[in-house]
Amino acid sequence: MLEFLFNAKSVAVIGASHDPTKIGHAVLENVLGTGFRGKIYPINPANAEIMGLRCYSRIMDVEDSIDIAVIALPAKRSVEILDECVAAGVKCAIIVAGGFSELGDDGKALQNRISEKIKGTRTRIIGPNTVGVLFPYSNLNTALTPKERIYYPGRGEIAFISQSGALGLLTMDSITEYGLGISGFVNIGNRADIDESDLMQAFSEDSHTKSIMIYLESISDGSKFYETLKRVNLKKPVVVLKTGKSEASSKAASFHTGALASDDRVMDGILKQAGALRALDEVELIDYGKVLAYGKPLRGKRIAIITTAGGAGVVTTDLLTSNEYGPALDLAQFNEIEIAEMKKATLPFASVANPVDLTADGGNETYDIILDVISRSENVDGIIAYALPQTPKIDTGIVDILGRYAKNKPMVIGVIGNRLAKDVLRALEKEKIPAYPSISRTVKAMKGLHNYGTFLDRREIS
């Protein structure tokens, strides 16, 4: 589904330009600079060559089938040129320009002309009012922000569908902080054709995608969204950042994308019913997306905590066993054999109650022994482990150890600090072990795994 997007073989950039202040310049530069291995066709009647590529006057002049045509022209001109795209059999036109339904009645009328023009044709539309798409597995980047201003994520396992373009770009830039990648990004914009549900369905069938993040200010089609979400979430967990909690924000959203937001309680109900997580901001969206891609669903509530910083264990317990960030989970109770095994490996000062507090004496090797006991335990459903290189016996060598046990049980890692901690975070990211730079984010991630595990349990019972 939407094969032309996920595995595009040819991209035309209509409005490609030598002029660095033009969007058609930045788009072509990103298409070229990301190493797209298909054919690239700049379209601009004023040039014979751009960036070393032969430039065509019109899309019909290209003697090749075109999977994607990025239309980087003003609004009205974009609608006019669409006729040529349809005539040329373009599979997908990405209409960048704003100035459509978000600008009131005239804009809506203009947008309706897009829908009319593609009716009954094989041409599909992304946008208008979109910053473009990014598909790292085919090295396709049609985004309009130059690489000097933003880091684009590399290959990963999280799909990202965003109604907002700018927030989509900012979120992608944020995603890269510790090296996280994505399977694909689409800014759906005003959704004259392809909408969030179409893409959710497409990503659910994509072999690289393990979880799906969606940013929405409004729903294109409520029942389609609900039915798609219910089905997709069973296969690939979905996280939704949906605004509209207050009247003020619904109004702000309508200024922004022109769509009317629905009642927030309905949205909340839909997400709960479908078992999808709701994120409050872009960081929660990324954090939940990551844990659902990398982690195992948490089936049960009994969590073991292991730390070298007692206070981190106490704060974790506080947030985990109260109703912050989702329903309370429990501290696992170890049995006597387990306690005895752990006692053997630790100094008298250490606590092998839960949280297991190894104190500053704890090192990579002690973690190995303790995690072996905990991960085999039938009393433990999930593990929160802190990897804290501020103590002398812990270094990035702990990453391999954590990775081994993360395969057996739902596990989330907390890494607090800056000097050495950031290296540990990056190393964990490389191994696709879900790790977070604060206690709250660590606990939230575990509660995210619990939300998904509970949803799966409920589905299997019913």
Place this chain on the structure above:
Amino acid sequence: MLEFLFNAKSVAVIGASHDPTKIGHAVLENVLGTGFRGKIYPINPANAEIMGLRCYSRIMDVEDSIDIAVIALPAKRSVEILDECVAAGVKCAIIVAGGFSELGDDGKALQNRISEKIKGTRTRIIGPNTVGVLFPYSNLNTALTPKERIYYPGRGEIAFISQSGALGLLTMDSITEYGLGISGFVNIGNRADIDESDLMQAFSEDSHTKSIMIYLESISDGSKFYETLKRVNLKKPVVVLKTGKSEASSKAASFHTGALASDDRVMDGILKQAGALRALDEVELIDYGKVLAYGKPLRGKRIAIITTAGGAGVVTTDLLTSNEYGPALDLAQFNEIEIAEMKKATLPFASVANPVDLTADGGNETYDIILDVISRSENVDGIIAYALPQTPKIDTGIVDILGRYAKNKPMVIGVIGNRLAKDVLRALEKEKIPAYPSISRTVKAMKGLHNYGTFLDRREIS
């Protein structure tokens, strides 16, 4: 108050050592390596010299008055050596060793001996079970973690009192991420003498301190804490991270520091009554501490939002005008003159309703014009501005502009992203403008200013 801590002139390290695996080695290295300009006296009968300093056998041999003696010896030996410290007239002994009240009845008895020994003397105690203190303005660092493993904050305006040592160190390492500094750090540990209330009082009288962060698992003396907090918070806003939301975490805390946690609802009531903010984790503690040190109290609820990314404005509105992170605030309503002034400076696509969305065309200069209108407006109580260098006309030059307006009105900056965004965050930090790397953290900070402004209003009325 506690002058010997804030402006120590001389520090002895009892148990100073050549051996890098000894705590007395790391402590002396930190005291020396941070550039402490007072006298430094290593104490160890086995050596004549350590790290180029003359080493004394016993503290009584030092012919100088000692402000601080760090006792880096095992628990029992620390208690014995205390006699010598008292006899030598040491003003403050920092007892590093654990193995006291956190280890049950025997440990409690040992800790009681500390209290008995200093009764009626001029010697005060920090600890036992403490990682030490950091006072950047006097270049004093007695912490036990080497600088190779952790970044210690430089000079700043936030005081940090922590019951937990390890979490205190991790939090300090985290504080440094964008360059934030502190006015002082004390790990109070088991509090045989000096407690959180004494330090809160002392920091409230310290000219460098503008806000106070406190991490607590239990309260040393409830009514003393309440009375001190009420008084101090009027002068210097206080943020408290207090665990004990659930039975499980109270139990975890008692394993950790040996203190019994009180009823959480009582704690919540005390903080509300005293107008102090409650943080849920170490990041909230830092974020609130920063905004209270740098920002102006928000008196009123009408917030203007300015952004170049529409979606960031919508999510901000969502969190601001709902009950997430504290009571709902309002979107400011601009009057017609203000709207006309802003219209003149912006492109037709931009929205000058609130949120003001300049779109990708917005640049440093437009911000200057819009912020001038907004900051003069009688319809606006506070401003959230996004500084997003992903768009072509915004760069670190925006920092000076934001700084000018941050002087007039309560203002919080959001900076989302990674590639250029982190530089903007660091530049804002240098100018002491409160800025945050996510939408949630930006909104929380503004609600923190509202909490404090509301408290001041209430006090002035009553």
